[in-house]
Amino acid sequence: METLIAALRSLLPHDSVITDPVRLRTYECDGLTYHRATPGVVVLPATAEQVARVVRLCNDFGVPFVARGSGTGLSGGALPREDGVLIVTSKMRAILEIDLDNRRAVVEPGVTNLAITEAVRDQGYYYAPDPSSQQICSIGGNVAENSGGAHCLKYGFTVNHVEACEIVTPDGDLVTLDRADPGYDLLGAFVGSEGTLGIATKVTVRLCRAPESVTTVLAAFESIEQGGEAVSAIIGAGIVPAAIEMMDALAIEAAEAAVACAYPEGAGAVLIVELDGPADEVELQFDRLKEICSGAFELRVAAGAAERAAIWKGRKSAFAAVGRISPAYIVQDGVVPRTSLPGVLAAIDRLSAEHRIKVANVFHAGDGNLHPLVLFDDAEPGAGERAEVVSGAILDLCIEHGGSITGEHGVGVDKSRYMPRMFSDDDLDTMQLVRCAFDPRGLSNPGKVFPTPRLCGEVPGVRKGVHPLVESGKAEQF
Secondary structure: OHHHHHHHHHHOOHHHEEOOHHHHHHHOOOOOOOOOOOOOEEEOOOOHHHHHHHHHHHHHHOOOEEEEOOOOOOOOOOOOOOOOEEEEOOOOOOEEEEEOOOOEEEEOOOOEHHHHHHHHHHHOEEOOOEOOOOOOOEHHHHHHHOOOEOOHHHHOOHHHOEEEEEEEOOOOOEEEEEOOOOOOOHHHHHOOOOOOOOEEEEEEEEOEEOOOEEEEEEEEEOOHHHHHHHHHHHHHOOOOOOEEEEEEHHHHHHHHHHHOOOOOOOOOEEEEEEEEEOHHHHHHHHHHHHHHHHHOOEEEEOOOHHHHHHHHHHHHOHHHHHHHOOOEEEEOOEEOOHHHHHHHHHHHHHHHHHHOOOEEEEEEHHHOEEEEEEEEOOOOOOHHHHHHHHHHHHHHHHHHOOOEOOOOOOOOOOOHHHHHHHOOHHHHHHHHHHHHHHOOOOOEOOOOOOOOOOOOOOOOOOOOOOOHHHHOOOOOOO
């Protein structure tokens, strides 16, 4: 490692190579603080060429590397290696090109999500994916995790808004993956690969035209079951809102303590519904929405941008807000069919009572993407372990109901052990064949997504024996 660090110092400015133990601890975890590791060395390249050279050096020395953006991830996807290099792209934050004629922008990976919208808002455009951390999360991290956000119900995830990526491959080559390229959808494979297939150094994103009309509604219900029934009724009526978000009483309590969002007092759940599109269409949808939400004891409609922001304030602050009511927490991210929401939420309540662990529920109700916040006191003996049990049991519930262990936060290190519960060994081996094609030495963000070394995964060399798909001629092993 000392020899590698000397080589890195000859490549990068002195202040871009961090070895001081105190400064290294800044990077020991991402937004999921439950998992921590101090990196061997941190580098802050300023250009794509510097990223490529760092990766080539890692290959020369056989040292693993992990990419990190703003560090807002919630699955331990940017958890560093104590024996490796952490490549932080936060210095690469230039908006390189805005092409409104073709509704595109070209940005570096350190550009924050919201900065794209701010750059084009005055021209009547915006960037649709909007994670709750959009003020600080970076596009490179969004690409790695295929981030979504509140408006993904109507507009889709990051993968639906990326047209091309310049990437540094795991062996240090600079290549461009373009959606227009013929053949395999390598761009689609790269987006959401959690840094295991390389590092994005330039991203071309799609810009959306601002809608003619936007109506934001907050409906307060006495119980979360009533809110869930309203969600099913909205979708069943053929309405596809830009967003449908729900928070339970505990999440509302946290948001009030943190940002004083002034949601209706005594609500067991609040539903935030945003409609957008042509004015006539939005008006018709709003009339139908009022009928569906007639069981709400209070219905608020934002009169303008300021009131709309006030309604969203509590929801956007929810994850950080629970720090006001709990010393520690685990953020989960599972998906269930919308029709299963009432049953799964009731089961989460039972788990909470059984293990004496509070759970605050915040979720993208429209597409069944749950974000249970499992609260515990890390100073209490055994509380962390009980929280882990509840967290895992919630993922099991999602799988049992035909859902998934992640919707937008990624698998990372936090949920890798749950992958075999959702996928067979053959499934996992087939996925790993893709990883091997990009990264046969297993140096790019090793230890993430997959539960154990598979094929050429976390240790050099290909597994012994022929994979069934290779033997049948359906796949090629490199």
